Amino acid sequence: MAKRARGARKGQSYQLSNGSDALVGAYDVARPDYEQELLSINNLSVDFVSVDGEVRILDHVSLRISEGEAVGVVGESGSGKTTLCLTILGLLDSPPAQIASGEIVFEGKDLLKLDTDSIERLRGTGINMVFQEPLDSLNPVYRIESQIKESVAIKDKASGIGVVRRNRDESTKLMAELLKNLCIDQPDEVLKEYPHELSGGMRQRVSISMSIVESPRLLIADEPTTGLDAYVQNRILRILADMRRSGMTLLYVTHDLTVASQVCDRLYIMYAGRLMEVGDTRDVLEDSLHPYTTTLVASVPQGFEDSPPLPVQLGEPPDLRKLPAGCKFHPRCPYAKDICRREEPVLKEVRPGRSVACWKFDSDGRFS
Numbered sequence: 001m002a003k004r005a006r007g008a009r010k011g012q013s014y015q016l017s018n019g020s021d022a023l024v025g026a027y028d029v030a031r032p033d034y035e036q037e038l039l040s041i042n043n044l045s046v047d048f049v050s051v052d053g054e055v056r057i058l059d060h061v062s063l064r065i066s067e068g069e070a071v072g073v074v075g076e077s078g079s080g081k082t083t084l085c086l087t088i089l090g091l092l093d094s095p096p097a098q099i100a101s102g103e104i105v106f107e108g109k110d111l112l113k114l115d116t117d118s119i120e121r122l123r124g125t126g127i128n129m130v131f132q133e134p135l136d137s138l139n140p141v142y143r144i145e146s147q148i149k150e151s152v153a154i155k156d157k158a159s160g161i162g163v164v165r166r167n168r169d170e171s172t173k174l175m176a177e178l179l180k181n182l183c184i185d186q187p188d189e190v191l192k193e194y195p196h197e198l199s200g201g202m203r204q205r206v207s208i209s210m211s212i213v214e215s216p217r218l219l220i221a222d223e224p225t226t227g228l229d230a231y232v233q234n235r236i237l238r239i240l241a242d243m244r245r246s247g248m249t250l251l252y253v254t255h256d257l258t259v260a261s262q263v264c265d266r267l268y269i270m271y272a273g274r275l276m277e278v279g280d281t282r283d284v285l286e287d288s289l290h291p292y293t294t295t296l297v298a299s300v301p302q303g304f305e306d307s308p309p310l311p312v313q314l315g316e317p318p319d320l321r322k323l324p325a326g327c328k329f330h331p332r333c334p335y336a337k338d339i340c341r342r343e344e345p346v347l348k349e350v351r352p353g354r355s356v357a358c359w360k361f362d363s364d365g366r367f368s
Contacts, residue, residue: 003087008161036234038089038218039065044102046087049095053227056322057083058273060102062347065218068249072281074296078317080273081253082132085220088251089129090119105216117193123150125158128216132223132253133299134207138195144206145191148175151210158214178209181239183232201228208236212243221254236245237263256301261285272328273317289356299340327359335360 046058058080063069073081086092088104104111131137149171177189180203195203208224225233244250252263267284269277277290288294315332324331330340339359347357
């Protein structure tokens with residue numbers, strides 16, 4: 001496979017294993033040696049309980065994010081990515097959601113043990129989230145101006161200037177500039193609109209503006225550029241890169257490996273509520289260890305007129321109510337062995353900085 005030459009500049013094109021061009025590091029921030037751990041998720045399991053029974057949505061998920069780092073969570077729809085994000089922020093409805101085990105430690109505090117008031121104070125400038133569906137964060141009965149202004153007020157209060165109230169002209173100018181930076185024409189007019197009067201893409205950009213204006217220490221972005229054109233997507237990714245240079249930490253959730261390659265330092269690959277592979281972005285894309293990761297990389301379109309047909313993944317994502325025994329990916333895996341059908345592998349480190357949950361690797365990390 002074609003790899004980027006040693007010493008190549010960040011942002012130079014290289015090729016994924018199927019030959020498709022990607023820009024790994026196109027928005028890279030100078031990466032320090034991360035020392036201070038900001039978020040630590042340990043053996044988190046989440047069940048959804050209903051009259052029809054109990055379903056395990058997340059199964060012993062562990063994740064680490066250091067200050068200033070950008071970590072990506074990648075997987076197909078239904079793999080548990082959004083549930084993980086909502087659990088971090090304490091936004092899952094209970095019932096039906098039930099935390100079965102684990103801890104979520106942010107800045108030394110276990111979020112699962114905090115009371116409601118403490119969690120609410122943490123949201124905003126502590127942890128913020130860009131939702132995949134913008135209507136989840138926009139109130140349909142308030143104008144856009146009122147909703148962005150609330151986010152500005154939260155930021156001002158956190159920075160200690162809340163007692164100095166901005167006049168109306170200052171606030172309007174700030175909000176208009178924010179929307180203009182997100183490629184919204186006539187921002188003054190948009191501020192007067194209600195959410196239902198905007199297109200889906202404009203609502204998404206308004207939602208993004210409300211999150212980034214608060215300058216959170218950890219921003220969770222759940223498919224923030226889905227449905228946006230390439231120019232606007234590029235603009236948003238650059239804004240996120242600028243915020244990282246200012247010290248923000250990013251948890252980026254996506255199914256798009258090309259975008260993840262441009263944004264993230266490390267990747268966590270999820271399938272059926274489980275982690276399948278963990279490693280540095282370039283290592284995961286150029287030398288995938290888990291067969292599921294390999295199929296994800298192979299599904300990236302090459303973009304050339306004479307490109308061969310994309311390989312079709314075998315089977316469908318599993319029904320979480322009727323998961324197969326053993327490895328949950330084995331019905332779709334071309335390398336499945338008898339042990340894959342009987343026993344579920346655990347996530348283990350097989351190389352420095354690389355972890356995988358697959359029986360292809362023996363106890364010494366050798367490929368078998």
